[in-house]
Amino acid sequence: MSKQEWPLYEVFVRTRSGLSHRHAGSIHAADDQMALDNARDTYTRRSEGVSLWVVRSDRIVASDPAESAAFFEPAEDKIYRHPTFYDVPDGVENL
Amino acid sequence: MYTQGLDQKESAGKRPVDAVEAAEQLQAFQARIDAEEKIEAKDWMPEAYRRTLIRQISQHAHSEIIGMQPEGNWLTRAPSLKRKAILLAKVQDEAGHGLYLYSAAETLGVSRDQMVADLLSGKAKYSSIFNYPTVSWADIGAIGWLVDGAAIMNQIPLCRCSYGPYARAMVRVCKEESFHQRQGFDIMLELSRGSPRQKAMAQDALNRWWWPSLMMFGPNDSESKHSAQSMAWKIKRFSNDELRQKFVDVTVPQADFLGLRMPDEALRFDADAGHYRFGEIDWQELFDVIAGNGPCNKQRLEKRQQAHDDGAWVREAAQAYANKAAAAAA
Numbered sequence: 361m362s363k364q365e366w367p368l369y370e371v372f373v374r375t376r377s378g379l380s381h382r383h384a385g386s387i388h389a390a391d392d393q394m395a396l397d398n399a400r401d402t403y404t405r406r407s408e409g410v411s412l413w414v415v416r417s418d419r420i421v422a423s424d425p426a427e428s429a430a431f432f433e434p435a436e437d438k439i440y441r442h443p444t445f446y447d448v449p450d451g452v453e454n455l
Numbered sequence: 456m457y458t459q460g461l462d463q464k465e466s467a468g469k470r471p472v473d474a475v476e477a478a479e480q481l482q483a484f485q486a487r488i489d490a491e492e493k494i495e496a497k498d499w500m501p502e503a504y505r506r507t508l509i510r511q512i513s514q515h516a517h518s519e520i521i522g523m524q525p526e527g528n529w530l531t532r533a534p535s536l537k538r539k540a541i542l543l544a545k546v547q548d549e550a551g552h553g554l555y556l557y558s559a560a561e562t563l564g565v566s567r568d569q570m571v572a573d574l575l576s577g578k579a580k581y582s583s584i585f586n587y588p589t590v591s592w593a594d595i596g597a598i599g600w601l602v603d604g605a606a607i608m609n610q611i612p613l614c615r616c617s618y619g620p621y622a623r624a625m626v627r628v629c630k631e632e633s634f635h636q637r638q639g640f641d642i643m644l645e646l647s648r649g650s651p652r653q654k655a656m657a658q659d660a661l662n663r664w665w666w667p668s669l670m671m672f673g674p675n676d677s678e679s680k681h682s683a684q685s686m687a688w689k690i691k692r693f694s695n696d697e698l699r700q701k702f703v704d705v706t707v708p709q710a711d712f713l714g715l716r717m718p719d720e721a722l723r724f725d726a727d728a729g730h731y732r733f734g735e736i737d738w739q740e741l742f743d744v745i746a747g748n749g750p751c752n753k754q755r756l757e758k759r760q761q762a763h764d765d766g767a768w769v770r771e772a773a774q775a776y777a778n779k780a781a782a783a784a785a
Contacts, residue, residue: 364774365568368561385624386558388567390773391780402554405547406631425498 367416369395371403374411381413389414488689493619496562504688507681508618509563510579511690516556517574518582521755523549525589526598534592541638542595548631555624562620575760583741584671586749593646593660599639601661601668601706607632608702609672612692621690640709647713654714661710662718669733670741672699678738700730707731 366388372381384403389395395414404412423431439445448455481501487494494500523546530546533539557567573579584602589595610632613625646657673679673695685691693701707724710717721734743749 365566366770366774368558385555385627386561387554390770391777394773394777401547402551405544405551422497425495 366390367418369399369414370417370420371399372413372415373403373409375408376410381411384408386417387414485687488617488687491689492617493622494617495619503684505563507685507688507690508621509560509565511685512556512560512563512621513565513570513573514580514582516553516560516570517579518585519549519553519556520574521581521585521759524755524758525585525587525751526595528589529592529595532592533595538642545599545635545638548635552628552631555627556621559618559620559624571763575756575763577747577756580745582671583744583749584667586744586751586755587663587667588751591656591660593642593656594664596639596642596646596657597660597664599635599637600643600709601639601664602671603632603635603639604706605668605671605702607636608698612698615689615692617689643713643715647715657713658715661715665718666736666740667744669699669703669736670744672696672702674738674741703731703733704729 367390368386368388370386371384373384374381384399387395387398387402389398392414396412399412399414403409435441480499484494484499484501484504494504526542526546526549530539530542533542557570560570561567570579574581584605589598607629610625610629614622614629616622616625643657643660646653648654676682676694676696679695682691682694686694707717707722717733719734721732723732724730725732744752747753
């Protein structure tokens with residue numbers, strides 16, 4: 361008898377149309393169809409969703425939190441990207 | 456996200472090499488906790504924090520799974536189709552809660568199979584309350600009202616727990632838990648407004664479930680060995696005694712409404728403090744149940760083992776089908 365653990369899937373739920381899918385949790389399943397069925401039974405028992413995505417956890421490429429300072433550093437010094445960087449003189453409207 | 460597979464090796468490679476660095480890392484970690492930042496799966500964390508969470512979350516998950524048994528006992532004997540449908544939905548919720556929690560524990564690097572094996576071998580614990588029998592239909596009411604009520608007291612602060620995946624799982628659990636408590640109270644209400652025999656059934660269930668429900672909060676603060684560190688890590692927000700007192704304060708008036716009496720001669724309202732004072736808990740009973748000598752410990756584990764064994768062919772068939780489909784697609 362094989363003692364193989366079913367792969368882990370991450371579950372994303374769109375709660376209603378117009379919203380993006382949001383991570384809800386994870387489940388184990390032997391294949392993709394079972395992953396969808398299990399995700400439905402586990403995460404949408406009270407009509408929490410109109411659409412489900414499931415993706416094998418080992419297919420997700422994630423940034424490393426230990427390196428997050430360096431990884432996101434390029435965005436840190438470009439304060440001119442924010443509208444608050446600019447002084448708007450008094451009397452100028454609709455800007 | 457819950458991708459725990461990759462982070463273990465990485466963080467192992469980044470272990471601090473000397474004591475100074477280790478102390479700095481611990482300090483930075485505590486500072487994040489103190490600032491109410493959530494810790495996420497791949498973040499650095501002290502090994503003791505990881506182990507504490509694995510123990511607590513897996514025990515919590517096991518409790519949900521074993522907790523299906525006492526209620527499942529009445530599924531085929533529910534007094535009406537309505538009650539049966541409600542109870543089925545509740546028991547299915549308990550399975551769902553177990554699954555949310557197992558997946559939260561898995562983010563810490565423990566496998567599902569390992570947790571299941573620890574439950575079946577008796578190495579891992581689950582809540583003492585599920586080792587009591589459900590001998591009448593009124594017990595289903597008492598469980599929903601009292602056991603789920605006590606669980607809610609424990610679980611609401613856990614929604615703010617410092618570990619993100621656990622906190623998020625608890626938000627989901629708590630949303631569903633109030634249905635559980637209300638359906639239990641509803642059963643008690645119907646029985647206590649029914650015939651004298653029905654009311655006696657409700658009183659009998661309350662007599663048997665009240666004290667074990669108080670024990671669910673764990674030992675007194677002075678005896679609780681994990682409490683201080685868990686508070687410092689903001690895994691726990693309130694002490695066992697604080698939560699127990701809160702539970703008593705909200706539940707006694709509900710019993711009054713039902714016209715039922717708490718099985719506690721010492722129970723009285725302390726008007727100055729605004730709290731109900733209650734009698735001494737039989738701690739020996741709690742320790743006996745935890746040690747494996749409760750009325751149903753053996754039965755609960757045997758039944759779980761049997762369900763696991765009976766499901767083996769299903770797991771194997773699903774795996775064989777997946778392998779065959781993958782081979783055909785290749």
